[in-house]
Amino acid sequence: MVRTNAEPDADAGPAAEAVFRPVRAGNAFEETVERLLSAIKLGVVAHGDRFPAERELAGRLGVSRITLREAIRALQEEGYVESRRGRLGGTFVTYVRPRPSRAEARRVLKDMHVDLDDLLTFRRVLETGAAVLLAETGLTPDQDRLLTERLARVDDAEVDDYRRTDTVFHLTIAELTGSPSLSSSLTEVRMRVNDLLDAMPMLVKNLEHSSAQHLAIVESIRSGDPEAARLAVREHLEGSEALLRGFLT
Structure with a gap:
C-alpha cells in the first residue's frame, strides 16, 4: 500500500513513540540513522510515506536539524529515502524489501x-x-x-x-x-x-x-x-x- 503524501500511520503509535524518542548524547548521528532506519524497517513510515517535518522530527529525536539532515543524507545515499522539494515535499521512503529467499x-x-x-x-x-x-x-x-x-x-x-x-x-x-x-x-x-x-x-x-x-x-x-x-x-x-x-x- 503506497500513500504518496501520507504522514506516518497513526495506528503505528507504539512503534512511533519507541522509535522517535530522544537519542542519547555523544552518538547523535549514528543513533539518528538507526532510529530513522528502524522507522522504515518496522513500517512506522511505510514505502511511499513521508517522514514528519524536519523541525518536528528533530525535536522528537532531540537532535539538531544539521544532524538530522546528515542522517537523512546517509540513508538517501543507501537508497532508503529521497528528499523532494516544493509544497508537497519532504523526506519519503523509497526502500523496497528484497524478494524472500x-x-x-x-x-x-x-x-x-x-x-x-x-x-x-x-x-x-x-x-x-x-x-x-x-x-x-x-x-x-x-x-x-x-x-x-x-x-x-x-x-x-x-x-x-x-x-x-x-x-x-x-x-x-x-x-x-x-x-x-x-x-x-x-x-x-x-x-x-x-x-x-x-x-x-x-x-x-x-x-x-x-x-x-x-x-x-x-x-x-x-x-x-x-x-x-x-x-x-x-x-x-x-x-x-x-x-x-x-x-x-
Whole structure:
C-alpha cells in the first residue's frame, strides 16, 4: 500500500513513540540513522510515506536539524529515502524489501553480527514478560479497547501490511506496561527479527494460526491469568522461531 503524501500511520503509535524518542548524547548521528532506519524497517513510515517535518522530527529525536539532515543524507545515499522539494515535499521512503529467499535470510543474519538463538531468547523474555505483567496488573477500559483495536487491525490486514500491524500489536502490549525501556528494547529486537521474517515467504496458513494465538494472548491478559499469558506467548513465539531456524538451515 503506497500513500504518496501520507504522514506516518497513526495506528503505528507504539512503534512511533519507541522509535522517535530522544537519542542519547555523544552518538547523535549514528543513533539518528538507526532510529530513522528502524522507522522504515518496522513500517512506522511505510514505502511511499513521508517522514514528519524536519523541525518536528528533530525535536522528537532531540537532535539538531544539521544532524538530522546528515542522517537523512546517509540513508538517501543507501537508497532508503529521497528528499523532494516544493509544497508537497519532504523526506519519503523509497526502500523496497528484497524478494524472500533463503540466501537473503542468511545474508541478513550474517550482516546483523548477532547470534540467532540469543536474539530469539531476548525477544521471548521481553514479550513474555510484558504479557505476564499486564495479566498481573490488569487493563483499564481504555487499554482494553486499544488492545482489542490493535488485534482487529492484525486480523483485517492484507498480507502486504500484515508484518506492520503484527509488530504494532506486539509493541502495544509492551507499551501498556508503562515501561519505556521495555518498549524501546522490544522495538529494537523486533526490527532485527522482522528483517529475518521479511526474507521468508509469508504463508497464509501461518497467519491463520497467528490470529488464533494473538486472541489467546489477549484473552489471557484480559482474564488476569499470568500463567495462561506465558503459555500463550510461548506457543506463539515458538512457531515463528521454528520457521526461522528451519528456513535458515
